[in-house]
Amino acid sequence: MHHVSLRAATLRAVWRFAFRRVFGIVLVLFVAVVLTFGALQYVPGDPILILLGDQSGDVELEARLRAEYGLDRPLTEQFVSYLGGVLRGDFGLSFRFASTPVKDVLATGLAISPVLALVALVLSVPLGIGLGTFAARRKGTLADSLTMFVLVLGISIPNFALASFLVYLFAVRVPLLPVAGWGTPAQAVLPLVLLIVPAMVYIGRLTRTYLLEVLQEDYIRTARAKGLREHLVIYRHALRNTLVPLSTSIGIIFGGLLSGTFVVETIFNIPGLGSLAIQSVFARDYPVVMAVVLLYTLFYSLINLGVDLLYGVLDPRIRLSS
Amino acid sequence: MKALLEVRDLRVSFGATEVLDGIDFDVYEGEVLAIVGESGSGKSVTALSMMRLLGESAEITSGSLRFSGRDLLELSEDEMRKVRGREIAMIFQEPMSSLNPVYTAGFQVAEVLEEHFGYSRKAALEKARELFEMVGIPAPEERLRSYPHELSGGMRQRVMIAMAMASEPKLLVADEPTTALDVTIQAQILALMKDVRSRFGTSVLFITHDMGVVASIADRMLVMYAGQIVEEGSVESLFESPRHPYTQRLLACAPSIGERKERLSVIEGFAPSPDAYPGGCRFHPRCSEAIERCSAEPPRLVRGVRCWVAEDS
Incomplete structure (x- = not known):
């Protein structure tokens, strides 16, 4: 009853x-x-x-x-x-x-930019969490320091500089990948790498910080006192609890990736919403600019909603109170 | 009586600071042994040492922990893991934070059975329900699906006890399990622990600073001060005729019903910090009966007491 x-x-x-x-x-x-x-x-x-x-x-x-x-x-x-x-x-x-x-002008870009951002997100979240966990479990060791060094490096190098470097390396020096353009899977590799690196680095650093914090919790000691194997202690008990604060950051990162495509699309001449918006600004095509602004407003609102719903799924304490 | 656990010359250090100075004691089969002392006396460190769960900053520097025929300090990390939660279980002081907030109470108990005995999830949850019933959790079927934040402190401690008893361990280490609870709930939890102990014949190492709790549950007790055992004996004999001045003061501090005092008794001064233990007897600066020898020469534990004055009388 x-x-x-x-x-x-x-x-x-x-x-x-x-x-x-x-x-x-x-x-x-x-x-x-x-x-x-x-x-x-x-x-x-x-x-x-x-x-x-x-x-x-x-x-x-x-x-x-x-x-x-x-x-x-x-x-x-x-x-x-x-x-x-x-x-x-x-x-x-x-x-x-x-x-x-306007909606016909937007159609091509709409099929590219959000998809690019989403794919980058789906790849950078597990990579970042993996790296952060790797570093946290080896806290204080050389492996931890090296991982952190690479992560700091990844955050410090500006996007466009990394882009020039990668294009030079993989498209000019060793011509494995196309320099620019859109349409083939190979053309998506460098833009995705450029989107993924900063997102992954950011998530990695946060994961390490949150995980080290959670590992001090009493319930982690309980999990160890139960005799659980270390991977269960880390993944099931500790990492699961870092997902709650991480989901906020992941929402912010998704927003960053959506606008990050502006730069990447310009660099690689990809006909996405970003390049379209920039060209439209210069061409004074205001109806298109307005539509892009509204679309991004909608995207951000939906991401926020998504994060709030995710909170409820991840943390049973939030389920009822919201 | 047979000893289940024999602790010999246990020493623990935090960096250069020694916090346990060669502890020796036995836990016999089926007994409740209480370790009593103020905060910082080393009683919780002793408890965590039994599980080898001291954390990164502390290290067991020497000694042996013989537990049913083998030295726990000699085991590999993986062998030790199989002892934890299976042969030696532990419950903690903070029932609020000792359970994982994102998993149900039932799952957290079931986990022990899955890990150590290969139960399926379904069978483990069924056993968890029986355990919930045993530890007196009302509506156990529903409580299995409750999250920790939906349970009161007393209920959470019952869940912890169910979790600890799931594998019917030989030794239960209880680190101040009633300290954070309301007095009425304390009494219930103590009654439950007595019931569980007699039902399974589990030995209990009970850490507390509360003499009332000792009197109600323990068979024998150790009194710790500044990283050393200063007195040991049966609860009856120690309550009746404590020999160490520190034990005497501790017992005098515990107010009892039917006795109205104008002033509550206190022990003057503070327990010394591990990096500045006084020379000689570590209690001598606070001791009203100290003689010259006490500040000069550290006494040893002789016939259950570590005191020059008590030893001579």
Whole structure:
């Protein structure tokens, strides 16, 4: 009886939590729409004039374009129609590619950047945790110092410098991999390495710190007093508890990887969301820039939500209280 | 009586500082031996030494721990691991932090059976349920699935006892298992430990600073001061006629019911720190009966007492 009501209460709590969070995300996105739309009104340059180029004398064409882009209507009307479009996944028309819907411009990049970030995350998390655990178990030894040295090195070298070095080494000196471009698996190797190294290094250092802390806990002494084999003490009892604080950092790292693709895509000339955003900024293709900003806002909100849900899965103490 | 564990000349150091100065004692089969002393006297270090679980900073520098025919200090780490939790089990002072917060109580007990006896998860959980019942956990079926934070301190200590008794060990080392609990819960846990001990015939090494607890559970006791045993004997004889001035003071400190004192008795001064033990008898600066010899020459443990004055009388 008591059990059943507890279950029902839990379920209600979960629904309340989900509703609150989804409402929060919608609110954040609305604010992002207001801000990006507002910012657009203050940027210099008339996009229609840019679009017209040398046909700028053609008044009739100008009027037709203004109507097509909805720029002839009052600001509030433009905003309402933009907001309505966003809700339907329609971000309007691109300025740079005349009469092309923004969502078509985004399609290629959307299939690349989030996937690149996700693959980098999936690879760097186990690698980082593995390295951190390796170092923590050998605390104070040469192996630990060496691992930490490599990890510090990995964090200290800037991304673009490492990129030049890797390209020189593996594409020029020993031509194993292509210098740039996108489409073949070989072309994904260097960009992924560049994304993975800093993420892995960061996770590795955190894992070592958290694990050394957890290993001092009383329940680790209990696990040893039970006569558990050392790998069970480390992986089952200690590492499992580091996952709780680690999941926050992993969320942040995922966010970092998503924006990290901006640099990597530019270096390797990959047609992802990052290069698209940068080109669109230079081409004053504001509808595309706005769409990218909104997409990233959505990504970050979802990552945050994901981390919070993960907390509940990883730590039974959080399950009920949230 | 047969000795289950024979500790001889056990010495433990933290770096250059010796915290256990050649401890000798036996634990007999089926008995409860209490180790009594103030914080810092070396009683917890003694307990952890039995499990070889002192941690990185401390080291057993010499001595032997003969346990059912072999020296625990001679065992490899893997052989020692098979002794832990199987032949010697341990329960700790802090029931709040001694259980892993992310696993259920049932799983943490079942683990012992899986590790040492190759139980399947299902069989181990079934045995865990029986153990929960034995240690008086109400609604054991549901408590198996409870996480530590859902249990009270007393319940958690019962889970720890169930975990320790899962493999029916020959020796149970209990490091102040009741200190962190409410008085009423303390009494319940003590009663449970007595029950468990008589049911399995397990020997218990019981570490405490509480004379009341000693009186209620122990057969014999060792009194430790500054890394040494200063007196040993049966609980009855030591309570009746303590010979070492320190034991006398300790017993005088414990207030008892039916006795109203104007002032509670205290031992003046502080227990010395291991890096600054006084010469001669380590207790002499705090001792009201000290004679000249006490500051000059360290007494040895003779006929159960380490004291020049008591030895002469």
